[in-house]
Amino acid sequence: MVQIVDDRKSATIERRAKLFRGFADPSRLAILGALCNEPLAVHEIVERTELSQPNVSNHLRCLLDCGLVASDRDGRFIRYRISSPRITVLLSDVDSLLDVVSEGVDACNNYRGE
Amino acid sequence: MVQIVDDRKSATIERRAKLFRGFADPSRLAILGALCNEPLAVHEIVERTELSQPNVSNHLRCLLDCGLVASDRDGRFIRYRISSPRITVLLSDVDSLLDVVSEGVDACNNYRGE
DNA sequence: ACAACATATCAGCGAGGAGTGATATGGTGC
DNA sequence: GCACCATATCACTCCTCGCTGATATGTTGT
Numbered sequence: 001m002v003q004i005v006d007d008r009k010s011a012t013i014e015r016r017a018k019l020f021r022g023f024a025d026p027s028r029l030a031i032l033g034a035l036c037n038e039p040l041a042v043h044e045i046v047e048r049t050e051l052s053q054p055n056v057s058n059h060l061r062c063l064l065d066c067g068l069v070a071s072d073r074d075g076r077f078i079r080y081r082i083s084s085p086r087i088t089v090l091l092s093d094v095d096s097l098l099d100v101v102s103e104g105v106d107a108c109n110n111y112r113g114e
Numbered sequence: 115m116v117q118i119v120d121d122r123k124s125a126t127i128e129r130r131a132k133l134f135r136g137f138a139d140p141s142r143l144a145i146l147g148a149l150c151n152e153p154l155a156v157h158e159i160v161e162r163t164e165l166s167q168p169n170v171s172n173h174l175r176c177l178l179d180c181g182l183v184a185s186d187r188d189g190r191f192i193r194y195r196i197s198s199p200r201i202t203v204l205l206s207d208v209d210s211l212l213d214v215v216s217e218g219v220d221a222c223n224n225y226r227g228e
Numbered sequence: 229a230c231a232a233c234a235t236a237t238c239a240g241c242g243a244g245g246a247g248t249g250a251t252a253t254g255g256t257g258c
Numbered sequence: 259g260c261a262c263c264a265t266a267t268c269a270c271t272c273c274t275c276g277c278t279g280a281t282a283t284g285t286t287g288t
Contacts, residue, residue, distance in 0.1 A: 004176055013143050013144055013147065015212055015220070016137075016143050016205075016208055016209070017137075017138055017139055017140045017214055017284095018219050018222075019208055019215070020134055020137040020143075020208065021132040021134075021138040021275095022222075023131075023138075023217070024131055024135040024137075024138040025131055025275090025276075026128055026131045027276080029127050029130050029134075030127055030152060033127065039195050041235090042234070042235060042236095044251090050281095051277095052277075052278070053235075054236080054238095054280095055213040055276080055277060055278080057235060057236055058224070058236085058276080060235095061224055061237090062224040063244080065218055065221060065222035065223075065224060066218045068218075068220050069216070073285095075285075075286075076233070076235090076286055077234070077235090078234080080215060083215070084211065084214050086207070086210055087211065088215060089207055090207045090211055093200065093203055093204050094130055094134065095130070096200060096247085097198065097200040097201065097203075097204055098129055098130065098133060098201060100198050100200060101180060101181035101197070101198070102129055103181065104179055104180045104181030105132050105133050105136070105181065106129070106183075108136075108179035109179075110172070110176040110179055111118065111278085113198065135245095139245090139246075141246080141247090155265095156264070157263090157265085165247090166247075166248070166249090167264085167265075167266095168247085168248070168250095168265090168266080168267080168268095169248080169251080171248080171265060171266055171267080172246085172247085174265090174266095175266075175283085179264065187254075187255090188267090190255045190256055190263070191255095191265090192242060192264080192265065227265090
């Protein structure tokens with residue numbers, strides 16, 4: 001019983017962490033940022049983010065499997081788009097949190113992030 | 115000019131990524147989750163999360179420097195608390211996003227997260 | 229069917245972070 | 259001042275992730 005509750009709790013935490021990790025990468029954020037404006041094909045994402053094509057594809061695969069983006073075939077293109085408005089909400093909430101803590105985040109070098 | 119804009123943009127993306135990375139760890143999420151209910155001293159966090167004491171201290175240092183938590187000395191204890199309600203907002207955003215994508219997140223094994 | 233473009237996949241390398249164990253610092257009450 | 263508790267710090271190892279380069283798959287027009 002306690003076991004089950006603990007398992008559930010940690011499962012939830014693991015999920016949250018995993019989802020956060022989906023956002024915790026500059027490349028994926030760049031991709032999501034680009035897709036926030038409009039759906040884009042892979043080569044368009046490559047152009048705008050200046051990431052390599054395999055790199056973009058790899059991240060898109062990850063984002064797709066996680067359900068953060070969706071894809072539609074359009075001729076020989078594959079058009080990707082944000083899967084849920086909640087993602088946009090999350091991204092803008094992060095920005096408003098950054099308004100408060102950006103200074104500290106920049107300064108934090110413990111587990112350095114750059 | 116374009117340079118500057120690009121730098122700013124990427125700086126923002128880097129910041130977002132760094133901030134997300136702050137949340138992208140089960141231990142830190144457990145700590146933040148514990149602190150969401152009430153301020154706690156370190157040893158209390160250790161008890162509730164069942165993490166090792168040095169581990170908790172390390173993460174607290176990181177969270178403190180990033181400005182995600184704040185601390186007050188109380189006798190020989192040091193009491194930590196969530197620094198901004200926006201953090202709670204962010205955490206609940208993630209949960210509501212998980213309502214939609216948890217299935218996919220569980221399934222995603224590309225960059226495996228467990 | 230073939231050429232050209234769009235996208236996906238894979239192996240391998242390099243780097244950064246998380247946890248541990250041992251130890252140091254700091255505050256408290258006797 | 260000393261024993262004790264609370265917290266912080268440090269060195270080290272392991273593991274995972276992200277990027278690249280080469281290549282495969284797939285689609286379209288001729």
